[in-house]
Amino acid sequence: MAPLADLYQLTMAYGHWRAGRHRAPAAAELFFRRGPFRGAFALGAGLAEGLRCLRAFRFSAADVAYLRSVLPSTTEDAFFDYLATLDTSEVPFLQVKGPLLVVQLLETMLLCLVNYASLVATNAARFRLLAGPDVKLMEMGLRRAQGPDGALSASKYSYIGGFDCTSNILAGKLYGIPVRGTIAHSFIMSFTSLEEVQPRELSPLAGGDPVDLPALASSWLGRVCEVLQTPLEKVNQGELAAFVSYAVTFPRDFQGLLDTYCVRRSGLPNFCAVALALHQLGYRAIGVRLDSGDLAQQSKEIRQVLRTCADRFQVPWFGTIPIAVSNDISEQSLEEFSREGSEIDMIGVGTNLVTCPLQPSLGCVYKLVEVNGSPCLKLTEDEEKMTIPGTKMIYRLHDAAGHPFMDLMALEKEPSPCAGQELVVHVLGHLDEARTVVPTTVESLHRTYFRDGQVREPLPSLLEVRNHAQMSLNLLSPAHRQLHEPQPYPVAITEQLHRLLTELQQDRR
């Protein structure tokens, strides 16, 4: 795993090594400057993978041989020997402290593992907030992600962000995320007539003689078309055959994909006929799915038809058959569903979840904040690219209602702020104004997960992380949680840190 780095980290490493500064104690921080998607919150994710890579961090003989071929030929042999001995037994994470050379080398690896993980977890959380707690959300982005690993990350971190399941079998196998999936248009298109259905017979759930399901479904189709007042000859026979075939195969898990041909005149009558035939044998269909057209509007029409069938054929559960939708679902789609009203029970999201088109990267950076006990400061022409110097503690301040209202950075040596006491702070973006706040409770955000080359705390399971994320989002005040034009969540520094910053700025200017 060690060569997951940009080349300049190696040239800089050689620079530090030749200068004899490679073991200088250093600290770096990984952070972002602006919350994603114009929102006020973000879920941080990627710790477990980061820890896995930290633990495995080594340069193999083959890595070293390759580096020898790309670094200038004047690079000393002893440097390559040194690289082969490197490990991370002296470095923790996401505040990273350790020998300068190692702290430098870890930059890209940690950014790569945290950036997309946090982005897609946050994106998933936004979909969850829009969908509300009851609608099932399914991740189905495998075919749109940046290759197989990108897709696995998308499945894992969407689950953490609040999705319920994934279509990706490998994600299910590797991470234990629930997997779901039924049929595609291609399955339906591969049938043209009822004659192709094989096998044809299905035994009733309670036992008894097997029944010819194509014949039973056909007879139900006549009754359904009459009730729905739709012409029998407009119903696609290949679609009916596909539904019957699927129902024979999965009688307990029958789901109809309604829009291969025409939903109203073909897909829906065919589904109802097959589901009612199954019902007659004691089985319950588990749902319908739509993949095109006006999803909210169609879901209401479908619900109406299902209810009509429930009444007319006296099958009460038929009225509540879950309706699932997909087709380029975005945040905007979910807002439209809410606005127009819908009867949708499950939503599949692919492209707009995994590629995060509203903001396709989080923009985390990783900056040195201290070397050899001296705080580092980056001052550039872009005021926004300035860094906050020094090794820090971070505290989350909560108000009387239990909502977090500010994250506060303090120098490591400062005493922890006390609950109930007035604090003077400077908010990033308005550094010149001092402000006072009184937190009801103070939470320290740093925990030491990695030290002496070892993971120090047992890592939570994926499900525990998912629950923790949902709890954290629930704690947020509505003004910070809202997705559009939220109240900005303030990040502040203490007076002492502000003083340090001002001094360094004056020194360097």
Place this chain on the structure above:
Amino acid sequence: MAPLADLYQLTMAYGHWRAGRHRAPAAAELFFRRGPFRGAFALGAGLAEGLRCLRAFRFSAADVAYLRSVLPSTTEDAFFDYLATLDTSEVPFLQVKGPLLVVQLLETMLLCLVNYASLVATNAARFRLLAGPDVKLMEMGLRRAQGPDGALSASKYSYIGGFDCTSNILAGKLYGIPVRGTIAHSFIMSFTSLEEVQPRELSPLAGGDPVDLPALASSWLGRVCEVLQTPLEKVNQGELAAFVSYAVTFPRDFQGLLDTYCVRRSGLPNFCAVALALHQLGYRAIGVRLDSGDLAQQSKEIRQVLRTCADRFQVPWFGTIPIAVSNDISEQSLEEFSREGSEIDMIGVGTNLVTCPLQPSLGCVYKLVEVNGSPCLKLTEDEEKMTIPGTKMIYRLHDAAGHPFMDLMALEKEPSPCAGQELVVHVLGHLDEARTVVPTTVESLHRTYFRDGQVREPLPSLLEVRNHAQMSLNLLSPAHRQLHEPQPYPVAITEQLHRLLTELQQDRR
């Protein structure tokens, strides 16, 4: 590799198997409906990875055990036994023909491998077209991609699309892509004064007694500040120390990152001083880099300063030192550079290359076109989601100037169109109108890369693919190659295929 599939492909596979249709001869096509980024061209990429995965396609015992746990408990044992025997000895690619069950199973894997590969290769090609042939382009998206594998794909396919090098060491090691990189702000920030520079001595290139480089650079700094009329006391000493330290370490490869503090008052004078000191010892600096601010404007100012130094200190090569830039570079940035004029020689692109924010997914689909010799058709409420039925050949038609002007789909059994002969065609999007065209040359686009479980043709190297892509782009007429509002590139079908489509539409409606 086998479980890289969405679950519904497995449920459908079971459906086909139970119906005894799993070995029915089937054909599918992988295609997109709209060119990416509103352009008229796309580079197709991902074949080699697709072939690798096809060859390795197997369900292991562990895969089968996992599938047993997620498919309904009624699924027959014999199906799992069958899965364990599957291979792809009967399937080619990207037109995929073989047993129905296998053709179905491959959908997501092939989409996943081709979609992002083609998207990012096309994105890279657009950057190359905007930058012109002489500017060096470097990919540096490792920290913004969807994890390590997404980043590797980005490096590989950006190279194919026309980039020159990458920052990603692992991509260099695995694929032989040239890697580049020098120093980051963190390296510069880790120094505060010249006293920290270790070692301090550098021997002249031609041999002779080593010289104290910090002292030499300091003396040059005085002369540079005088010539540039900038105050010596505004120059940051930590930056100077970092430059000197890097120059001692890499005397033949010295590059200055100019914007850690102030470019004009600190970065540039420090760079010139160190580069002139190196020059005195016989070494040439290889470049400067900028990572913030107005890049085009600054590049011109920097060029002016470098030329001034070239003249005043009589070092002619100094005026042509390459200027590299980075910082959220997008297509728009490159257009601005052209419009305003710039002195930029090398451009590093990260986020906007690898995440493709203008369109973060290509939207390739994979559709059955034939089963058991019968053409398949998907008709839905969305006219655009219709598929073109039947197993096809695809021809690229060229005009007298050698430009391709149309891609033509024909049924496999039709004779190949002849150069110089009039053809009646129907263009997608305007299917009702017949049009006649006379191609000067006709190129058949299909080649059989995979048959009987084996790759049949030696695959080209990455460099060969890169050259082929650039040649193909050069063949395009300017009207199709332009990035904004290009002339749409027509894709058409033959009269015979049009007749089949019309017949099937009438049957199914």
